[in-house]
Amino acid sequence: MTDPEKLIGATPLPEPPESLNRRVAAAMDEARHRHGGRRPAMVPLWAFAAGCMACTLIGFLIHPLVEWPAPPPTASDGVGVVIVEPLRRDLRVLGTKPDRKQRSFWLEERGELKPLVRGN
Amino acid sequence: MSTDFFDQVRRCYVENHRGLFGYALSLTRNRAAAEDAVHAVICRLLDRGTIPSEPRPYLYRAVRNAAVDTWRRGASREEPLFDGGAGSGPDPELRLQLEACLFRLDTDQREVILLKAWQGLTFREIGEVRGQPANSAASLYRRGLHKLKALLEEKER
Numbered sequence: 245m246t247d248p249e250k251l252i253g254a255t256p257l258p259e260p261p262e263s264l265n266r267r268v269a270a271a272m273d274e275a276r277h278r279h280g281g282r283r284p285a286m287v288p289l290w291a292f293a294a295g296c297m298a299c300t301l302i303g304f305l306i307h308p309l310v311e312w313p314a315p316p317p318t319a320s321d322g323v324g325v326v327i328v329e330p331l332r333r334d335l336r337v338l339g340t341k342p343d344r345k346q347r348s349f350w351l352e353e354r355g356e357l358k359p360l361v362r363g364n
Numbered sequence: 365m366s367t368d369f370f371d372q373v374r375r376c377y378v379e380n381h382r383g384l385f386g387y388a389l390s391l392t393r394n395r396a397a398a399e400d401a402v403h404a405v406i407c408r409l410l411d412r413g414t415i416p417s418e419p420r421p422y423l424y425r426a427v428r429n430a431a432v433d434t435w436r437r438g439a440s441r442e443e444p445l446f447d448g449g450a451g452s453g454p455d456p457e458l459r460l461q462l463e464a465c466l467f468r469l470d471t472d473q474r475e476v477i478l479l480k481a482w483q484g485l486t487f488r489e490i491g492e493v494r495g496q497p498a499n500s501a502a503s504l505y506r507r508g509l510h511k512l513k514a515l516l517e518e519k520e521r
Contacts, residue, residue, distance in 0.1 A: 246520070248512040251454055251462055252481040255446050260385040264399045268377055268406050275410040276370055 372415045377406055380420060383483045384427050386445075390478050391431035393442040401430035421492035424485065428493060465515040473508025476501050 381402065388398035405426040409415075416422040445466075446459040454462070466474050472494075479485045479493065480501075487505070491498040 246458070246516055248462065248465075248477075248516055249481050249509060251458065252466075252477065254454055255459060255462070255482065257382040257386040257482065258389055258445070258447065260381050260402065261395065261399055264381070264385065264402060267399075267403045268381075271403070271407050271410060272370060272373060 369413070369415065373406070373409055376409070376415065376419050376423065380423055384423055387424060387479065387483060388427050388431050389443070390445055390475070390482075391428065392434050393445070394434075395443055397431070397434040401427050401434055404430045418489075418492070420485070421489045424479070424483075424489070424493040425495075461516065461519050465512055465519065468515055469508055469511055473504050473511065476504040477508045477512065480505050 384402045384405065385398055388401040389395060392398050392401065405423060408426060409423070444460075444463060446463050466477070469477070475494070476490055479490045480487070485493070487498040487502045490501040490505075494501065
């Protein structure tokens with residue numbers, strides 16, 4: 245009498261078609277190509293933190309060297325009137341204190357502050 | 365994904381491709397459908413990006429799912445299961461008898477018998493593949509084998 249267990253065990257497994265091997269090889273090549281064979285490089289968080297701290301420190305060190313633009317003088321800065329003739333009717337002298345950088349006067353023209361340059 | 369991963373996938377395929385193909389063939393009874401099922405499983409493993417801790421039950425379970433999908437789409441021409449490896453194993457006539465008897469068994473019993481006796485999976489692995497306890501797989505195997513023996517004896521007479 246035949247033992248079915250032994251009979252099945254002795255039966256060889258079927259040989260897969262060659263096309264399956266080719267398809268699997270192609271799928272693996274495609275996957276390898278898609279992923280470039282390695283993980284994408286990632287910048288660690290500590291590098292971001294170190295970069296931020298370095299920029300802050302450099303900014304703090306160089307800030308006295310930077311010539312910041314002086315704010316325009318306001319009416320409260322003006323002491324004494326030196327401009328004899330009003331240049332135009334719609335111009336109003338705000339003050340006589342010259343801008344330290346520009347050596348010019350600031351006027352208000354139609355609600356807008358403008359520097360008064362020589363020759364105007 | 366590292367090169368190591370692709371080497372592991374290749375190793376998984378080389379070690380299991382005959383078993384997986386045989387299992388898929390036993391479920392679909394069609395070589396083209398079985399080939400599609402195994403191919404789909406390897407593609408899924410590549411997309412997954414990691415090798416499971418126990419690759420064999422994972423691969424067999426995935427082949428089972430893929431084969432069931434193929435079967436649901438509509439059965440195609442049925443092809444013989446035990447036709448490979450001419451010159452080794454039982455003689456062709458006995459193989460045909462065995463195959464005929466196997467396909468007279470209940471589907472679950474046949475599947476478990478083939479996974480155990482043909483593919484060499486353990487009952488624990490079969491349980492993982494089929495989503496059932498190992499004892500249930502063992503019980504199906506014993507009952508199926510008993511019935512198969514009776515069918516073969518009937519043919520011999």
